[in-house]
Structures are given as structure tokens and as C-alpha cells.
Amino acid sequence: MAKSPKISASHEPGGLIVHISGLLPSLSPAEQRVARLVVADPADAARRTITDLATAAETSEATVIRFCRSVGMDGYPQLRIRLAAEAARRVEPPDARVVGGDIPPGADLAQIIATIAFNDARAVEETAEQLDPAVCEQVVEAIAAAGRIDVYGAGASGFVASDFQQKLHRIGRTAFYFPDVHTALTSAALLGRGDVAVGISHTGTTSDVIEVLEQARARGAATVALTNFPRSPITEVADFVLTTAARETTYRSGAMASRLAQLTVVDCLFVGVAARNRARARKALEVTAEAVQSHRVGSARRRA
Amino acid sequence: MAKSPKISASHEPGGLIVHISGLLPSLSPAEQRVARLVVADPADAARRTITDLATAAETSEATVIRFCRSVGMDGYPQLRIRLAAEAARRVEPPDARVVGGDIPPGADLAQIIATIAFNDARAVEETAEQLDPAVCEQVVEAIAAAGRIDVYGAGASGFVASDFQQKLHRIGRTAFYFPDVHTALTSAALLGRGDVAVGISHTGTTSDVIEVLEQARARGAATVALTNFPRSPITEVADFVLTTAARETTYRSGAMASRLAQLTVVDCLFVGVAARNRARARKALEVTAEAVQSHRVGSARRRA
DNA sequence: ACGCTTCATGAAAGTAAGTTTCATCCGTGG
DNA sequence: CCACGGATGAAACTTACTTTCATGAAGCGT
Numbered sequence: 001m002a003k004s005p006k007i008s009a010s011h012e013p014g015g016l017i018v019h020i021s022g023l024l025p026s027l028s029p030a031e032q033r034v035a036r037l038v039v040a041d042p043a044d045a046a047r048r049t050i051t052d053l054a055t056a057a058e059t060s061e062a063t064v065i066r067f068c069r070s071v072g073m074d075g076y077p078q079l080r081i082r083l084a085a086e087a088a089r090r091v092e093p094p095d096a097r098v099v100g101g102d103i104p105p106g107a108d109l110a111q112i113i114a115t116i117a118f119n120d121a122r123a124v125e126e127t128a129e130q131l132d133p134a135v136c137e138q139v140v141e142a143i144a145a146a147g148r149i150d151v152y153g154a155g156a157s158g159f160v161a162s163d164f165q166q167k168l169h170r171i172g173r174t175a176f177y178f179p180d181v182h183t184a185l186t187s188a189a190l191l192g193r194g195d196v197a198v199g200i201s202h203t204g205t206t207s208d209v210i211e212v213l214e215q216a217r218a219r220g221a222a223t224v225a226l227t228n229f230p231r232s233p234i235t236e237v238a239d240f241v242l243t244t245a246a247r248e249t250t251y252r253s254g255a256m257a258s259r260l261a262q263l264t265v266v267d268c269l270f271v272g273v274a275a276r277n278r279a280r281a282r283k284a285l286e287v288t289a290e291a292v293q294s295h296r297v298g299s300a301r302r303r304a
Numbered sequence: 305m306a307k308s309p310k311i312s313a314s315h316e317p318g319g320l321i322v323h324i325s326g327l328l329p330s331l332s333p334a335e336q337r338v339a340r341l342v343v344a345d346p347a348d349a350a351r352r353t354i355t356d357l358a359t360a361a362e363t364s365e366a367t368v369i370r371f372c373r374s375v376g377m378d379g380y381p382q383l384r385i386r387l388a389a390e391a392a393r394r395v396e397p398p399d400a401r402v403v404g405g406d407i408p409p410g411a412d413l414a415q416i417i418a419t420i421a422f423n424d425a426r427a428v429e430e431t432a433e434q435l436d437p438a439v440c441e442q443v444v445e446a447i448a449a450a451g452r453i454d455v456y457g458a459g460a461s462g463f464v465a466s467d468f469q470q471k472l473h474r475i476g477r478t479a480f481y482f483p484d485v486h487t488a489l490t491s492a493a494l495l496g497r498g499d500v501a502v503g504i505s506h507t508g509t510t511s512d513v514i515e516v517l518e519q520a521r522a523r524g525a526a527t528v529a530l531t532n533f534p535r536s537p538i539t540e541v542a543d544f545v546l547t548t549a550a551r552e553t554t555y556r557s558g559a560m561a562s563r564l565a566q567l568t569v570v571d572c573l574f575v576g577v578a579a580r581n582r583a584r585a586r587k588a589l590e591v592t593a594e595a596v597q598s599h600r601v602g603s604a605r606r607r608a
Numbered sequence: 609a610c611g612c613t614t615c616a617t618g619a620a621a622g623t624a625a626g627t628t629t630c631a632t633c634c635g636t637g638g
Numbered sequence: 639c640c641a642c643g644g645a646t647g648a649a650a651c652t653t654a655c656t657t658t659c660a661t662g663a664a665g666c667g668t
Contacts, residue, residue, distance in 0.1 A: 028616055046385050050655060060618040065656060076655060077625090080381075081350050081388040088389035109437040109444065112579065113572045117432030120568050121425040128421030133413040140413065156470075159463050163563075166460075256571045259467075260564050264424050267560045268417045275416065332645060354626060364647040369627060380626060381654090 016086050017042055020071050031067040033057040038079075043087035050076045116256065119246075123257035124264050126245040131265065139196075139240050140272035142222045143168070146196040149175040150221075152184055152212045153200035156259055160226075161200045164266045171274050181208045188212045191221035198224045202244075202258045204232020213237045226265055228258050320390050321346055322430045324375050325551040329507075330535035335371040337361040342383075343551070347391035354380045420560065423550075427561035428568050430549040435569065443500075443544050444576035446526045447472070450500040453479040454491055454525075456516045457504035460559055464530075464566045465504045471574045485512045492516045495525035502528040506548075506562045508536020517541045530569055532562050 021039050024032060034057040038045045045053060054061045065076060073079040143149055149168055153161030158179060165177035178184035191197060197216035199209045204227035214237045217223045225238035228246055235241045244261035321343055328339050338361040342349045349357060358365045369380060377383045447453055453472055457465030462483060469481035482488035495501060501520030503513045508531035518541045521527045529542035532550055539545045548565035 030617065046389075049381075049653085051653090054618095061655070062618060062657080063616085066616090077353075077381075077384075080385060084385040084388040085350075085392035088392045109440045109572070109576055112575050113432050113435055113437060113440065116571050116575060117428055117568055120564070120571070121428045124421055124425045124428065124564070128417050131417055133417060136413045136417065156467070159467050163460070163463050256567075260424070260428070260567055263560075263564055263567075264421055267420050267424070268413070271416050271420060272413055334646065353624085355624090365626070366628080366647060367645085370646090 015089075016071075016082050023071065027067070027070055028063075030057070030059040030063045031070060033059060034064055034067045035071075038083065042083040046080050046084040046087060119257045120260050123244070123246040123261045126247075127243075127261040127264055128268075130245050131242065131268070135240055135242060136268060136272060139224050139242065140269055140276065142196050142224075142240075143173065143269065144273050144276045146194060146222075147174070148191065148195045149173060149198065150184070150187055150191060150195070150212075150216065151175060151177045151198045151200070152188075152209045153177075154181075154206050154208050156255055157200040157202055157206070157209070157262065160259060160262045160266060161198070163263065164198065164200075164270070167266070167270045168273070171270075173273065181212065184208075184212045185215055188215040188221075189219060191216045191219045193220040195219075195221040196224065197221045198226065199234055199238065200226045200262060201232075201234050202228050202246075202255060202262070204229045204234040206234070210234050210237055226262060228261070319393075319430065319433060320375070320386050322434050322549040322551070326434075326532060326534050326547055326549060327375055329533055331371065331374055332367075334361070334363040334367045335374055337363060338368055338371045339375075342387065346387040350384050350388040350391060423561045424564050427548070427550040427565045430551075431547075431565040431568055432572075434549050435546065435572070439544055439546060440572060440576060443528050443546065444573055444580065446500050446528075446544075447477065447573065448577050448580040450498060450526075451478070452495065452499045453477060453502065454488070454495060454499070454516075454520065455479060455481045455502045455504070456488055456492075456513050457481075458485075458510050458512050460563050461504040461506055461510070461513075461566065464563060464570060465502070467567065468502065468504075468570045468574070471570070472577070475574075475578050477577065485516065488512075488516045489519055492519040492525075493523060495520045495523045497524040499523075499525040500528065501525045502530065503538055503542065504530045504566060505536075505538050506532050506550075506559060506566070508533045508538040510538070514538050514541055530566060532565075 017039055020035055024035050024039075027035055034053065037053065037057050048056070050061050050064050054064045057064070068074070068076050068079045071079070073082065149165075151161040151165045151168075153159075158177075162177045162179075165175045168175035176187060178187055188197060195216075197213055199213040201209045204225070210233055213223050213225065213234065217237055217239070222240070223238045224240045224242065225234045226242045226244070227234050228244045229235075230241065230243050242265055244258055244265060246258035246261050324339055325343050328336060328343075331339055338357065341357065341361050352360070354365050354368050358368045361368070372378070372380055372383045375383075377386065453469075455465040455469045455472075457463075462481075466481045466483075469479045472479035480491060482491055492501060499520075501517055503517040505513045508529070514537055517527050517529065517538065521541055521543070526544070527542045528544045528546065529538045530546045530548070531538050532548045533539075534545065534547050546569055548562055548569060550562035550565050
């Protein structure tokens, strides 16, 4: 298949539409009618069948094909696909996003959703960017080798702590989480060298968590802090500090995004630990997955 | 509010690919093979002819057509066009990031972090894109007006359920979460018209949650399902269905990203409800924040 | 003006792509 | 074991795309 008699440009960098309007004058009258339709509304043209487009341009299908070849396409289907792609790219991004700001009073749900999702996603991305792999590595190593792991957290961070505990447990690590300070303190007192204590606090100022971490450290356990603020009090009692990067604006949206960022960090540590002993972790995951199998209803298969 | 018995399907604003991956488990095996090809490389699929694609998926053209219909398209050409458009819009992931794939065996921490964060962020964004604000609005309305709200969830989704409960509680809504099925069932039995039951399940097949939601519905409560799979069993017992859009590959990474997506949805609902009565919600938040103030040590704010 | 050439054009034939129908197969539950 | 229902692909069928070819209009040299 060589011979491209007319022009040229098997590759038209500027965009197909631009390319077409560029060589518009060099086309025959009937082809020009087609071209004009296409340029005017590429998305619409992409939707039409060749017969349809030919009729709209008051010409025959043959001319449309000739037009396709003239602009460097193999045939009509290819043109269609390219047009669809082109039209899609051209759509302006939704923008108008409230970037990290608070939700305006009169906001409708769509705006709320866009704002929250945007901030959440950004918190996750930025957290990943600033996470220090070296520190993570050390933490992973400590956890992988630990005799016991205690995870502390209060309030919203408590959920994260609990989640982390559950994850570690699922891959066969001995991990605990205590919703109650007293119990947590007791547990921390029983930690020793080779154990790990993880304290999670968005603000880094939750006294309960700090206190427990302090206790754990005093007993010789390695302490890890996960907070959004690298200079907050909790970092003073931690051997390893991992930070999230939720730019908080109001306490509300800040707490929301930071929670996701914390979870992301937790997941990274989890996968890191699991990767240390792939075989064993996989096995453990399979076994635990199987355990809840009987609590699942048939597959999702179903037809409407 | 009027009966909107079952929403779903015909609206997939978030993006075709996302929509397809959500539907994946509800497709027949042969259709799934097609779906996987399409999701893996939309641009490539758009280039193929139907026969070609059928061959690649080791099935017949008929199945490809059936697949098109299953995901809400008229026929193959329409699918092709949509795929091309979709692929064009999608910004190619910067580099060798494992896109929704598993973590490669030899990965180092930096890679793990990048992969997880990328998938997490994408799940959040795509979830937001495909969330139907209208359905959210209805749910928000129901929750805002509810006498009582029960939130159900098991395993990882349990954390999310619990988080939602806590949030609602903080803005003065009467909300409950029960980690235990029996208690949950009892509670559901006591729900009535004007109450709301929210069931959270990533797979949509958790029988415990389905059962409880069913009970709640039988008692006249409005039922809400939050799942990743729009055709899973849980959606059959829900008046309102909200979906997340974590493209799951393995159960591990899927469960991780989906949790974040669920939280994002929960946050949206929460803010929506709070926005209904700004003054009261703000007041409640301030009061509750104050309540834990004594458990904080000096400010975290020492510098940025 | 005439005849010749060139080229644009659409009708129609031809081919390929997409769609429907239907018989078969397979697992499920009586 | 059979009846049933869904999944599936072969083949018939339809529609869309492509090619071929005849026509006629315009340019041009004589």
C-alpha cells in the first residue's frame, strides 16, 4: 500500500482538524463541503456514518472516501476514530475547581464532589512525592523483623491505626491496636527491644498517642510517627518520622484529606513488608480471603 | 422523596473505561475477555475491527456485540468511537508506572510508593467523575431528614462505615454502626419509614451487609449501597446505589484503592449533609473539636 | 467551433464490517 | 435423569465502506 497520490503528511502534528483546514483550499469543491462539515463539528462527524456525512455534504460516499485519502487517512473508519479522539482532546478541562479552598456556602453537590476529590487526590500524590523511601525502608525493615507491633491512634487516626493493625495481622505479623489509652499504655510498657510502636496523629499533638509512644520508646521499642506536621511534638518521641502532605485549609477538609494520605502511607508500608516475604504473605492473604468466602453471595454475575 | 427504585447504568459520565471495569464481574466469561482487552488498551481496541478484536479475545463477533450492549453502547462502531475519545483524553501515565497492575516482585520502596499513590489518586479521581450528583443529592436529602441512620460494613469496609457513622454523629445526626451482624440485624429491624440504612461493600457480595440492608428495606427505611460494582447483589436491595471506581486487578491493590474511594464518597455525603444546615453543623463541629482540645499538647504550628 | 484531454463526480457493483438468528452446549436444580 | 436457562459461536443477513467506471464539465490547442 504505498502510493498516496495527493498529499502528504501521513503525520500531521498540529492536530488533524488544523491539518484539514490547512489544506482545505487545495481540495475539490465537493471535498471542501465535506471538510467544512468535519472542521465545524468533528465530534458530530465522528458520529455519522459515511452515507450520512455524504448526504449532509450533498455529495456521494465516494467523495467522502476521496476526502479521507486527501487528508492522509486510509479510509473512513480511520478518519472517524481520529476525529473522535481529536474532539475529545479539545474539550476544555472542567476547571473552576476550588483549589484547596473551602467549600463555598452555596455549592451544589457536583462542586462539593469535585473539590473534595481534587483535594483528596492531591493529598495522596503530594504525600507520595515527599515520602522518604529511605525512612520507609527502615520502618519496613523494623516491622518485618519485629517481635510485636503496636499501632496507636485516636479519633480519625484511630481508624487508620486499626486498619494498619488489621493489615499486618493478615500477613501474619503480630500486631495490636488499642482504642483505649490505658490499655495502650499497658501494652506499650510490655514492649521491648526489637518491637515496634507506630503512633498516628494528623496534628501530631494528640497527647494520648504521644504519651504511649514515649512509653514504648522508654522500653526500647523502635518508635514510628505518622503525622502531617514534621515539627510537631510527636516527632520528638519518634525514631522514624513519616509525614503526610495534606495542605489543610479548614479543620474539616484537612482532616478528610489527611486521612486518605495516612492510609496511602500505611498501604505503602504494608506492601513493603509483604514484599519482604512474598510467598508467606501471599499465602496468608489467600487463606484469610478464603476464610470470609462463605460470607459472600454468589459472584456479581447477573444480568439486567 | 419520590421512588427512584433503581438508578444505575445508563449514565456513565465518569468515563467509559471506568464504567466497564466496574461492570467487569457482571459480565460473562467471554465478554470479560473482551472487556479486559479493552480496558488494558482502549486506544488499541479502537483501532481494531470487530473481527480482529473477537479473535484477540478468542471469541466470536457475536460476543463482542453482546459486550457492547452490556456496557450500554448501541454497537461496535459506537464503542470504537467512544474508546478513541476516551483514550485521547487520558493523559498517559508519566513513566513506567505499573498502571493498576500488581507490584512487580523486585520493586523497591520508591516504586511501590509511586505505584500505590498513583492508583489511589486515580481511584479517587475516577470515582468522583462517575459519581452521579443527582443520586448523591437524594441520599444527602434522605440522610439530612432521617430520624436515624444505620451504617453497615464488614472487614475493610467496616472502617469506612464506622468513619461515616462518626462523622454524622459529629454534626448531630443520630447514626449507628455495628461491627456485629446480629446487633446490626436487630437494629435494622427497628428502622422504619424516614430512616436511612447505608451498606458499604467493595465487592457488593458481602452477605452480612446485604442481609441487613434487606431487613432495613423491609421495614421501610431508605437503603443506600456503596460498592465498586454496579450490578452486584447489594444493588438489588438498595434504593440508591453509589459506586466507587477502583479498577481492581488483584484483591490486594483493589481493596486498598477502593477504601480510599469509599472514603471520598463518604466525605462528599458528609459535607453535603453538613451544608444543608451550615450553622448547626459548624456549631457541632466546633463543640466536638473543643471537647478533645485538652488532649492536645502545644500547637503543631511551629513553622511549615 | 471542434476535438482532445483532464479531472471531478456519483451510480452502481463489489467487498468488508457489523448484526441477528438460531442450534448447540454446559452447568443447575428439580 | 431430564428440563431449563444462560452462554456461545456458526452462519445468515444487513449495513457500511470501497472500488470501478461512465458521464459530463472545463481547459486548451488547433
